[in-house]
Amino acid sequence: MSEAAAAQTAQIDHLVVACRDLAQAAAWCEATFGVAAAPGGQHPLMGTHNLLLNLNDGIYVEMIAIDPSLPAPAGPRWFGLDDPAVRAAIDDRPQLVHWVARASQPLEGDADTAVRDFERSIYRWQMALPRTGDATAMRRLGGCLPLVIHWKTSEAGEVPHPTQTLPASHVRLRSFSLQHPDLPALRSGLRAIGFAPDPAVKTPVLPGTAPVLSAEFDAPSGPVSLTSPML
Template sequence: MAEIDHIVIGARTLEEGAAWVEAHLGARPQPGGKHEGIGTHNLVMGLGPDCYLEVIAADPDQPAPAQGRPFDLDDPSVTLMLEAGPHLIGWVARTPALEAVAARLGPAVAGKVRPWKRGTLSWRMAMPPQTQDMRNLVPSLIQWDDGQGAAPRLPDSGCRLVALEAEHPDVDSVRRALGIRGLDEAVTVRRGPHPRLVARMRRADGTDAALASG
């Protein structure tokens, strides 16, 4: 069974992403590190023991990777969107059996399993092909090499992810894509005019906030 591991905020720069998160949630993410060979770097913020928030941006100190940066960061439409300001751009689900799930779905659906590393953390990740991920409504899958991952290591910001919602004109396709990954209960899916991801959040002071992809 897969479950939500973290939500992903895309930003033009990490500085812009940190300021945006603080303005929306009242807490500031802390430095994460570089994804060597992937072309990105990040900030992270704990949302409790099992979930966290990631701010990701292109790392100007790394060359652009041959396969493109994750979460469609090199897509012109995403680049244009992030010029206007940071946005929620995706989410990641963890599974204890990544290779088995990826083999069952096949690389055309699950994406190729690739190793990642940041500092002392290492993991494997399969990202759906960009043409089939429904604007990142369907998550990348991750398996942490230590079985725990980043969330338990992070200071608790006091903020919480209350619910994750996906909007799409074809709700059946989204539900099917989530179901074959064991994520039937993870996301509320409803019909909308265009693909849109919404993270319902609760700030440390108990007030509510919403982060959206558009």
């Protein structure tokens, strides 16, 4: 293990809500949280685009959909957006399907993941993506094990993050729980990325009969609960 990997720690960066399209995402966000989502942008390498919602310091919600104006990528899109089960689940309404952990150090690939570089506007980042042609496998351990992101230093010498420029929403993440039938595998995966829960967000890791992500929020509309679908 390299010195950088040994020092690696990770925290919640954002929660991923898969959507049929961004019109559905915008309507759902306002109806669910009582606030409007902010514009995001396109991801040409993945054929997707998004809307964003600021939460606690350093955490946000990403509402993401396939962008029909972009060419399809060579492999499966991130977060299982090409998985037929995910596509069916989001036809009626957006669904919490995955999450992303923010790494403190630059990422290194391994036998299971490949590191890819992305850039949009002022933002530059790395993502460690599964080495797989299987859309279902893009949601690691059913979405309970996060993809890992590292936000890179800009040309100005800063490390821009979406929450620094997104408007305040007055929505706060209170808890985020993970349930999985293979608890040792989930805990081992979280240890491998150096995951350290945010003290302000309860993050229980629990046994369950199926992979389930559950998030609790305080919002202008009142308390909000999101639970991932059984896929």
